[in-house]
Amino acid sequence: MAHQKQLKRRNSKFPIVRHTGKPSVFTCPDCQGTLFILHEGSLVQFRCRIGHLYSPESMMEAQDENVERLLWSAIRALEEQSEYISQMAQQLAKLTDMHRSGEYVTKSLSSLQKADAIRKLLTDGLSKSAEVARSFST
Secondary structure: OOOEEEEEOOOOOOEEEEEOOEEEEEEOOOOOOEEEEEEEOOEEEEEEOOOOEEOHHHHHHHHHHHHHHHHHHHHHHHHHHHHHHHHHHHHHHHOOOHHHHHHHHHHHHHHHHHHHHHHHHHHHHHHHHHHHHHHHHO
């Protein structure tokens, strides 16, 4: 490609890719590296240092997938946090520290509420996406 130079690393089979494109404010959905904006005539593409390449449409799809994956990860983390804090509350209750145990129960419930809010956002969004996709196919 005219917009990049490949330099060989010493003792490596993998070339370093240099871009003449401008760094963008966006990060690669696959590796979180800086994306460079490349122009080939009227065609716009995004490429990171690793070599992941996106058209504007594939970039939008990759960002959607990345956001959904991260939200599901947030749900898992919040539910794990809630379970851990709940177990801590039980231990404190056994030690008759009811005040701290109650604080932990409140924090555990808060984590579950946050996870439920994100889950609702995701499932409502997925339902709406399916409706939109069906409307385009008819």
